[in-house]
Amino acid sequence: MSASASRYTPVAIALHWAIAVAIFAMIPMGWWMSEAINETGQQALAYRVFQIHKSVGFLILALTALRLAWRLTHRTPGMPAEMKTWETFAARATHAAFYGLMLALPLTGWLYVSTGWAVATDAPLAVATSWFGLFTVPHLPFIGEAAAGLRRAVAYQAMGAHGLMAWGAVVLIALHVGAALKHQFINRDGVLAHMIPVLKHGEGRTAPEPKPLLRRTERLAGLGFIAALAVAGGIAAKPAPLANGAGAEAHAAAAPAQAEAVVAPGTATAWTIDQAASTIEFTGTHAGKAFKGRFEQWEGQVWFDPADLAGSKAVVLVKTGTARTGDATQEGSLTGAEWLDPTAYPTARFETTSFKVLGGNRYEATGTLRIKATTVPVVLPFTFDEANGVATVAGKLELDRTALDLGMMSDAGGDWVSKAIGVEIKVTAKR
Structure with a gap:
């Protein structure tokens, strides 16, 4: 020009x-x-x-x-x-x-x-x-x-x-x-x-x-x-x-696709979860500030009766790619390979192995939690109340993310994300 x-x-x-x-x-x-x-x-x-x-x-x-x-x-x-x-x-x-x-x-x-x-x-x-x-x-x-x-x-x-x-x-x-x-x-x-x-x-x-x-x-x-x-x-x-060899290569072999086992039903009363009225939330701290998140998609099969704890059972499958905290950066990081890695491991699985009465409306479920390729034993204390065929369940437990191999490359010491991650469930279900 x-x-x-x-x-x-x-x-x-x-x-x-x-x-x-x-x-x-x-x-x-x-x-x-x-x-x-x-x-x-x-x-x-x-x-x-x-x-x-x-x-x-x-x-x-x-x-x-x-x-x-x-x-x-x-x-x-x-x-x-x-x-x-x-x-x-x-x-x-x-x-x-x-x-x-x-x-x-x-x-x-x-x-x-x-x-x-x-x-x-x-x-x-x-x-x-x-x-x-x-x-x-x-x-x-x-x-x-x-x-x-x-x-x-x-x-x-x-x-x-x-x-x-x-x-x-x-x-x-x-x-x-x-x-x-x-x-x-x-x-x-x-x-x-x-x-x-x-x-x-x-x-x-x-x-x-x-x-x-x-x-x-x-x-x-x-x-x-x-x-x-x-x-x-x-x-x-x-x-x-x-x-001292720090930062050595982390193995990143492609994980096989997950195949969930067929659930054998319990003998206790079967319940249908009201997804709209039920939540699975998680809490912790990130960079010194508390955060709270939830999983938007999950499903569960529950058989429970206080009079038949031996025949009671619960299996919950959580879609790991649906974790939401309201912070796009946190949510994007959670989908990374060292965190929840939903591409390779689309679901996390909780399955009970036994139940115990703690007194009143309080109970305790012992089971296993699998996230990615790691399975750990967990104990979930919860309350169970029923009225007119509708049950409400509320429980809390604390997980150690280091035991579940979450964020161990970036933050093994918990300098950024707390090692302790709280999980809270609130479930409404009908007979």
Whole structure:
């Protein structure tokens, strides 16, 4: 495009300021959360800020793609004719560098979270990404399935590049703002009015468009600056060898499809569960903050009679992919291979082996709980009340997620998610 526009279009102006505000928020946010995530009292807030940081990053990536498409199809204002050759070269190279940064920063962040490795703790950490809690953003393909050593190396290099480019953004912002103020208050050529329409627009001549070779050189200079930062950051962040074989490969063999055993009925009274009036909920803490969730889909077969405990029986199948906490990031993480892994293990199974009277309306069910490939013994105290052929049952138990092999790669010590997970059932059933 040889001709120049007198000012930027309203769409270009809106995109420019939206991206600018997002970047201004992202840089201090990133610095603060990187430190706060290691402080026990600030972890819960830092975790939330991390999710916002990722969401804003994807917003910048989308807006930048739109801004580039708009830029390639619309004319832009020319440079003032009074500008020296080196000034116009620096200005255009800086613009190219900004476009490179606005793409490279979110992309390296996306690459980092896709590795499932936390640089801060130098340990696996599988955390899903949700866009402002509205929907889950998939990780980049193939990275998460790579060997642990490769994922660790990529995580360090991606974060190193990400961090150094953030400093590069600070430098470019300072240059950009400084140049804009110089044009407005020293040169008084109206350049700033191109992006702030309320300002007085300059009427001076504009310089001719540079020759194609010079234009390519300007772009290469700007993009080369970003590439140099990314490479330098990646090299400087090369991880040290892990001590004592820590972080060794975790076996991830494909699990066979689950086949649920046929349930032999008990001899006691059969009950039909009212799903709409019944719940299975779970509780715990995450990043120092309590959470509460539920399973939206499950089914149970129950035979129970206080007068025939020997013939009483219960089998409950829970669809692990329906765990809901109201937090899209938590829900996305729960579907990961090291947590509930519903792709390989679509159901969890609870089955009783015996019942005992505790007194009054209180009883105790002994049984087994299978989650993924692990089965553990459990004891469920519960109350049973019946009126007019309708029974209400309420019970609670506490599970040790470490015994069930849940989250053991990312958080074996319970630093993020509590080891103790409470489970509460409330069941309404009819004879």
